[in-house]
Amino acid sequence: MSEVPLPHEVVIDRGHLSDGRPREGVFMEQCGGIMYLRPVGGGVEWTTRADLVSVLNPRQIAPGSGARSHRRLLQEEPP
Numbered sequence: 001m002s003e004v005p006l007p008h009e010v011v012i013d014r015g016h017l018s019d020g021r022p023r024e025g026v027f028m029e030q031c032g033g034i035m036y037l038r039p040v041g042g043g044v045e046w047t048t049r050a051d052l053v054s055v056l057n058p059r060q061i062a063p064g065s066g067a068r069s070h071r072r073l074l075q076e077e078p079p
Contacts (some may be wrong), residue, residue, distance in 0.1 A: 004030070005055050013037060015052035027053070 005011050005027040016023040025037030028045060035053050038045045 003055050005053070009059060010040060010056055011035075011037065012054045012056060013048045013052060014054070015048045016046065024056075 007027060007029065009027050010024055011027050012022045013025050014022045018024075024040055025046070025048075026040055028036040028038055030036070030050060033050045034047050035050050036045050036047055037053075
């Protein structure tokens with residue numbers, strides 16, 4: 001993995017599949033080479049290897065986390 005995700009950022013876990021596709025999860029923390037993720041809607045955390053995790057493009061912050069989104073606006077917001 002080239003980029004380390006920020007806490008509460010939504011990532012792709014290629015080590016775990018959901019319906020045959022890589023699973024999306026919310027990055028919680030990293031300890032050594034292991035990342036702790038939880039389901040986007042909440043639920044039980046799981047672990048995965050850091051080299052199997054990729055950030056989304058555009059980057060996203062999980063809804064309800066209280067964190068500021070990293071998505072870039074395509075147009076300026078009106079004042």
